[in-house]
Amino acid sequence: MWVRNFAGIFAVVLLLTLLVSPSWPTAQEPEGQGVTFDDLLSGLTEPAQWLTFSGDYTGQRHSPLMQITTDNVHSLVPEWTFQTGTVTRGRGFETTPLVWDGVLYVTGSNNFAWALDARTGRPFWRYRRDLPNDLTYGASAPVNRGFGMLGDRLFMVTLDAHLLAFDRKTGGVLWDTVLADYQVGYAATAAPLVLEDKVIVGISGGDYPTRGFLDAYDPVSGERLWRFYTVPSPGGPGSDTWPSSDVMERGGGGTWMTGSYDPDLNLVYWGTGNPNPDYYGADRLGDNLYTASIVALDADNGQLEWHYQFTPHDTHDWDSNHVPVIAELDWQGRPRKVVMVANRNGFFYVLDRATGELLLGKPFSDTTWAREIGTDGRPIILNDGSKGCLPDYWGSTNFMPPSFDPARRLFFVTARETCATFIPQEPELVAGQSSFGGVVQVDRTKGYGALRAIDVVTGSRRWEFRYPSPAMAGVMSTAAGLVFAGDNEGNFMAFAADTGQNLWHYQTGSNIHGAAAMTHMLDEKQHVLVASGTTLVSFTLPD
Amino acid sequence: MFAFCLPLQVRSTQEPQPDETTNVDTGTRLYGQRCADCHGADAKGFTGPDLTGLWVSGQSDAQVLHAIRFGRPGSIMPSSTAPDEELQAIVEYLKSIGTVPVDWNAPGNIGRGHAIFGAQCQQCHWSGQDGGRLGPDLSRIADTRSRAELAHSIREPSAVIVATYNLVTLVTRDGEEIRGVRKGEDAFSIQIVDVDERLQGYRKAALRSVVVEDESLMPVFGGERLDDGELNDLLKFLGTLRRLGSG
Numbered sequence: 001m002w003v004r005n006f007a008g009i010f011a012v013v014l015l016l017t018l019l020v021s022p023s024w025p026t027a028q029e030p031e032g033q034g035v036t037f038d039d040l041l042s043g044l045t046e047p048a049q050w051l052t053f054s055g056d057y058t059g060q061r062h063s064p065l066m067q068i069t070t071d072n073v074h075s076l077v078p079e080w081t082f083q084t085g086t087v088t089r090g091r092g093f094e095t096t097p098l099v100w101d102g103v104l105y106v107t108g109s110n111n112f113a114w115a116l117d118a119r120t121g122r123p124f125w126r127y128r129r130d131l132p133n134d135l136t137y138g139a140s141a142p143v144n145r146g147f148g149m150l151g152d153r154l155f156m157v158t159l160d161a162h163l164l165a166f167d168r169k170t171g172g173v174l175w176d177t178v179l180a181d182y183q184v185g186y187a188a189t190a191a192p193l194v195l196e197d198k199v200i201v202g203i204s205g206g207d208y209p210t211r212g213f214l215d216a217y218d219p220v221s222g223e224r225l226w227r228f229y230t231v232p233s234p235g236g237p238g239s240d241t242w243p244s245s246d247v248m249e250r251g252g253g254g255t256w257m258t259g260s261y262d263p264d265l266n267l268v269y270w271g272t273g274n275p276n277p278d279y280y281g282a283d284r285l286g287d288n289l290y291t292a293s294i295v296a297l298d299a300d301n302g303q304l305e306w307h308y309q310f311t312p313h314d315t316h317d318w319d320s321n322h323v324p325v326i327a328e329l330d331w332q333g334r335p336r337k338v339v340m341v342a343n344r345n346g347f348f349y350v351l352d353r354a355t356g357e358l359l360l361g362k363p364f365s366d367t368t369w370a371r372e373i374g375t376d377g378r379p380i381i382l383n384d385g386s387k388g389c390l391p392d393y394w395g396s397t398n399f400m401p402p403s404f405d406p407a408r409r410l411f412f413v414t415a416r417e418t419c420a421t422f423i424p425q426e427p428e429l430v431a432g433q434s435s436f437g438g439v440v441q442v443d444r445t446k447g448y449g450a451l452r453a454i455d456v457v458t459g460s461r462r463w464e465f466r467y468p469s470p471a472m473a474g475v476m477s478t479a480a481g482l483v484f485a486g487d488n489e490g491n492f493m494a495f496a497a498d499t500g501q502n503l504w505h506y507q508t509g510s511n512i513h514g515a516a517a518m519t520h521m522l523d524e525k526q527h528v529l530v531a532s533g534t535t536l537v538s539f540t541l542p543d
Numbered sequence: 544m545f546a547f548c549l550p551l552q553v554r555s556t557q558e559p560q561p562d563e564t565t566n567v568d569t570g571t572r573l574y575g576q577r578c579a580d581c582h583g584a585d586a587k588g589f590t591g592p593d594l595t596g597l598w599v600s601g602q603s604d605a606q607v608l609h610a611i612r613f614g615r616p617g618s619i620m621p622s623s624t625a626p627d628e629e630l631q632a633i634v635e636y637l638k639s640i641g642t643v644p645v646d647w648n649a650p651g652n653i654g655r656g657h658a659i660f661g662a663q664c665q666q667c668h669w670s671g672q673d674g675g676r677l678g679p680d681l682s683r684i685a686d687t688r689s690r691a692e693l694a695h696s697i698r699e700p701s702a703v704i705v706a707t708y709n710l711v712t713l714v715t716r717d718g719e720e721i722r723g724v725r726k727g728e729d730a731f732s733i734q735i736v737d738v739d740e741r742l743q744g745y746r747k748a749a750l751r752s753v754v755v756e757d758e759s760l761m762p763v764f765g766g767e768r769l770d771d772g773e774l775n776d777l778l779k780f781l782g783t784l785r786r787l788g789s790g
Contacts, residue, residue, distance in 0.1 A: 089619040090581070134624050425572055433625065439575030441584045444706075468728050489729030505731055 034152040035100055037196040041263060047521040050099045053146050053191035054401065055518060059260035059323040061403040063519045066480045067526035072541060073482060073494045073504045080121035082536040084108045088142055092513025093531040096146045099520045105168060106536060107144040111158050115171060118522050121538060125171035135159050136432050137205045138187035146191030148199060150219050155199050157188030163201050163217060175222035179203060184431045185210045191258045195299055198225060202255030206273040207436055209250030209429045214270055216302060226302035230255060230272045230290045238289035247284050250429065252276030253291040257321035257399045265354060267296045267305055269326065269339050273319035280424040280437025287312040292320045294341060296356060306356030311345045312378060316422060317393040318344040323401045326353055329456065340456060342402055342413040344395030345369060348454050362459030364452060365396035365415050389419035392442045400474035401516040405497055410462060411454040412483050416470035419446040451485045453500060463500030474516025484528060486512030492530050508532035570636025573629055586640055595641045596687035600786050607634050649690065651779025659777045670784060676740050677724055678761060679705060685785040690778050697774065700761035710756040711735055713745060724760060
């Protein structure tokens with residue numbers, strides 16, 4: 001009791017001291033202005049930090065940490081569980097926590113957010129946005145995938161399509177900027193990508209009559225610096241792939257998954273979503289640029305440097321909202337700067353990230369839609385759906401992050417094998433109402449999921465581990481030769497990167513949906529975290 | 544008496560109205576877009592519940608509309624901000640498929656059917672106060688399945704097997720064979736009700752094989768085992784297995 005009282009008195013004294021000495025740094029906090037651009041550039045080479053959605057700008061989600069190995073991972077145990085207290089109807093707890101100086105910064109469903117003690121999972125503060133009750137897309141997918149951070153600011157987008165900046169120490173909102181009108185169908189869910197002096201944010205709502213865009217904001221003032229529309233303006237480049245300006249005005253093309261960044265080329269890489277209506281293409285004849293594509297934008301001004309469209313004139317809701325994975329590869333005898341995508345359409349792609357040149361496009365799933373890319377860079381369509389089932393509207397993979405092991409040159413992706421019949425119907429286009437344009441019937445008896453390892457030079461499959469049902473969990477790998485993945489049955493698992501052998505599993509109690517693991521060092525121990533259901537669990541090796 | 548009134552009431556709601564056809568079409572489309580993911584393309588349930596028995600189990604249009612509008616607290620069933628007309632169209636669609644055709648008037652003897660049920664079915668099927676638990680509970684089966692569907696399931700039980708009734712055979716490392724009905728499975732474990740009705744979970748690492756059979760555990764009741772007269776009697780009895788009380 002005495003000890004408790006003493007601790008309490010000490011805490012009060014410390015608090016008073018802090019209040020009267022605002023410039024006094026706390027014991028473990030580095031002096032200065034919090035997270036710097038250099039910190040962001042250093043990425044995962046600094047073992048105690050994870051400062052951006054994928055860990056660093058490459059999107060590889062591959063950690064150099066080696067304490068947890070293929071030999072000891074079997075003894076990995078949960079050290080704490082954090083309960084969010086908020087449910088995600090129909091979707092998942094999709095966040096990747098950020099960690100800085102022993103504190104986790106976590107976003108949750110319904111625009112909850114927390115700062116947690118990484119040692120115990122106990123909160124420092126909690127934020128909950130007072131959301132309007134007439135959300136549109138945000139009501140059907142009330143998710144959030146994470147913070148971005150710079151200095152002492154955290155950045156989070158909201159289901160009513162705002163961008164917020166927080167003080168990381170208090171959770172107080174510093175500024176609140178409107179991205180778009182949520183009542184039309186917009187929402188925002190992706191973790192912002194923070195550059196030296198910009199916060200890059202994407203938008204959701206491509207299942208509604210909306211027009212997608214990618215924005216850059218000033219981290220200090222919240223002012224918009226540039227906007228790139230994923231569907232061009234009338235007369236602009238790419239507008240000849242649309243039949244009319246009114247169709248372009250609601251052509252879809254969301255940007256709802258975090259992109260990647262090459263600081264040397266100063267290019268931002270970002271995936272774009274489906275054209276609208278999703279399944280009904282008769283009133284939007286043409287390729288519908290720049291939907292279902294990857295775009296490379298000049299980070300300074302948002303100008304389009306190049307694009308590659310994975311799925312021209314998509315009618316299956318095969319968004320290309322994937323984390324683009326950038327790497328340096330030895331390609332046919334010479335070094336190439338590449339960007340890689342395992343796409344919802346079932347193909348794995350390698351592109352030159354300076355020019356957009358297609359280097360490789362091979363199926364990684366059993367899709368019957370197409371089996372090869374023609375010399376013109378377009379898929380050779382074999383089955384538009386009239387020759388039996390196609391992968392469903394969630395595709396051969398989805399937004400769940402993949403990972404890339406540069407030493408093994410293996411790309412790890414959660415694959416989905418499904419069988420769906422698409423029945424397009426002309427939708428009524430009403431602002432604020434979804435406009436899928438048809439019905440999809442999925443044969444639930446035929447689906448399964450798999451973690452697959454793809455050799456990035458040949459596109460061939462090195463190994464797979466099958467799950468009983470199509471999975472939606474992301475992947476993280478480490479230099480110790482481990483791959484962490486999840487499944488729809490709720491297992492969080494570790495695999496040997498070389499063989500695909502399962503080495504450890506933990507039943508989280510909920511399907512792992514969209515979330516991928518992250519890892520960091522704290523008190524000389526490696527920790528691995530994953531979000532699932534309403535929980536965030538931190539795992540480590542026993543003492 | 545009530546049991547005979549209920550289907551007649553239900554029937555009356557199915558009478559085509561001048562503008563109802565369009566509404567059902569609209570509802571079919573909207574259902575496919577917004578509901579089928581959880582409730583199944585045929586509304587007979589997937590991760591969400593079977594919606595084909597709502598009216599016969601006593602729900603009213605207003606109650607179904609309320610559930611769609613406000614969701615189901617504590618479940619993943621969300622609320623909806625769609626216009627009333629759209630929700631009403633979904634209600635009309637569900638009503639159009641959620642009523643069991645009144646075809647129980649076909650000939651048959653309830654008493655003889657009850658005896659056949661006791662001898663042939665009850666070992667595996669629960670009904671009312673007793674019965675087996677390997678097969679689906681039939682206590683209210685007439686509320687949700689038509690006479691024709693049940694006849695088909697009796698003659699060809701493997702034609703349609705509900706997801707949680709797949710027959711599995713597990714072989715342990717010691718060579719022991721365990722048969723049962725699969726209730727759940729993930730990459731590392733399987734949960735079954737074995738033929739002795741024990742709820743048992745197994746780690747796959749402790750098993751030599753897991754074989755999911757295409758055939759139902761339920762035997763085929765062909766003509767030699769159950770002639771047409773006996774089938775009619777059995778169906779007549781099954782037709783009495785429905786919800787009693789408020790309607």
